[in-house]
Amino acid sequence: MHIMSPSPVSLFEQLGGHAAVEAAVDNFYRKVLTDDRVSSFFDDVDMDRQRAKQKAFLTMAFGGPNSYSGKDMRNAHARLVAKGLNGSHVDAIIEILGATLREMGVAEGLIQQVAAIAESTRNDVLNR
Amino acid sequence: MPAVQYGSCSYELKQGESVLDALLRNGVAVAHACKAGSCGSCLLRAVEGELPARAQAGLKDAWRARGYFLACVCQPEGDLTVAAVGNDARIAATITALDRLTHDVLRVRLVCDAPFDFRPGQYVTLFRDNALARSYSIASLPEEGVIELHVRRIPNGSMSGWLYQEACAGTPVHLQGPSGECFYAPGREDQPLLLIGTGTGLAPLYGIVRDALKSGHRGPIHLFHGAVRPAGLYLGEELAAMAAANANLTYTPSVLEADVPGPFEVGPIDGIIARRFPKLDGWRGFVCGDPALVQMLKKKLFLSGIAVRDINADAFLPSAS
Structure with missing residues (x-):
């Protein structure tokens, strides 16, 4: 007799998939815009376009399907690095991401996994 | 190359x-x-x-x-x-009336030679001829049978100057469009609506408010119209009468500066709205007018709790030479 082992449930599925991203993105973006540490980087952006980018970022950080490349990350943030973007700002974004998920009732273990994925983009974001 | x-x-x-x-x-x-x-x-x-x-x-x-x-x-x-494209993508129309609403806002009414389908709040591009065109928001409702536009006079403006000085009832023009996503979408009839327009940003909102009322919107509808000075406010009597006739509609005109008090609030429009409605969770917003102000207000509405997808905006881009 052959017993199928259950396929492992991905991080993205555990978080709730695209619906979870949709539920998180406005709250995440709102926190970013009101956080004095990082809000100035978003002063002159188009909100609708920026929300789409935040959604793509959250999908990636949630372990979902994405087409993020290190090169895109570098190009997208080069202008901001020139304006003073540094490691403390990445720390702030990862902290805000955790706070957003905590408010949604996501378990700490999953939040740590999301933070680790976000952390993996640090060098590209900072163009190091 | x-x-x-x-x-x-x-x-x-x-x-x-x-x-x-x-x-x-x-x-x-x-x-x-x-x-x-x-x-x-x-x-x-x-x-x-x-x-x-x-x-x-x-x-x-x-x-x-x-x-x-x-x-x-x-x-x-x-x-x-x-x-x-010539007139393939456009329809012929005739100006039927030109009325001054303020010292620098002209109401232009047109009738089209062919059926012209639009949602109040969308915009059309008005062609004087093949070389001159400008976009304006539609303030009228489809069943009214006329297209109503509010045209602000721009110093040395080619189109507004022509409309003010040369165009008259009977002048033929062409229309292209409509375009734009800033209109009342039926559904969620109990949702509170917040509509904010500055200057001729009132035009699309004048259409959207009446469209929402006609569609049976039951939730509160709050319309704010801002101008620099009292002389820049227009359609005040019509809107006050509309608010008196519809229990769920309020109309609040405001100006940045005024020499004497009047039937308007004084101060920046975002501050007036924030004091009245500090929390906007679950609301739907409409913001039209000056691009910088539209961007600022969109952000404020979002931070006050409106979801991005519930913020409808139309920034009136100036014409570039």
Whole structure:
């Protein structure tokens, strides 16, 4: 007799998939815009376009399907690095991401996994 | 560099130059206004050659299939042969009335020669001729049978100057459109609505408010109209009467500065709204008018709790020369 082992449930599925991203993105973006540490980087952006980018970022950080490349990350943030973007700002974004998920009732273990994925983009974001 | 063929002449594009700029640089008269891929004034048709996707972004499928594109955002990789769309994409209309609503706002009413379908709050592009076009929001409802536009007089403005000084009842023009996503979508009839317009940003809202009421919207509808000075407020009596006749509608005019008190609030419009409605969770917002103010208000509404997808906005881009 052959017993199928259950396929492992991905991080993205555990978080709730695209619906979870949709539920998180406005709250995440709102926190970013009101956080004095990082809000100035978003002063002159188009909100609708920026929300789409935040959604793509959250999908990636949630372990979902994405087409993020290190090169895109570098190009997208080069202008901001020139304006003073540094490691403390990445720390702030990862902290805000955790706070957003905590408010949604996501378990700490999953939040740590999301933070680790976000952390993996640090060098590209900072163009190091 | 690629070349653009127009009529019997061919013009080489400079590095980073759009088809529109190349034609204008060579003295070809092409109507244009926003130069940002939004107003649709510079619509041309590609007869031969490859169009970049961006040049057709947002155009309806039938237009894309016919090779229509926006010349202001078209930087082709290879040679392109283009032609004017003429009146294929436009319908003939006649100005029926011109009324001054303030010292610098003109109400233009038009009737179309053919059925013209639109949602109140969308905008049309008004063509005086093939060389001059500007976009204006629609303040009327389809069943009224007229298209109503509110035109602000721009110093040395080509179109507004012409409308003020030369156009009259009976003057023929052409309309293209409609375009824009800023209108009342039926459904969620109990949702509170917040509508904010500055200057002629009232025009789309005047249509949207009446569309919402007519559609049976039951939730509260709060309309704010802002102007720099009291002389810039208009349609105040009509809107006050509408609010008196509809229990769920409030109308609040405001100005930045006033010599004497009047039936309006004084101060920045975002502050007036924030004091009245500090929390906007679950609301739907409409913001129209000056681009910088629209961007600022969109952000404030979002931070006050409105979801991004529930914020409808129309920034009135100035025409670029």
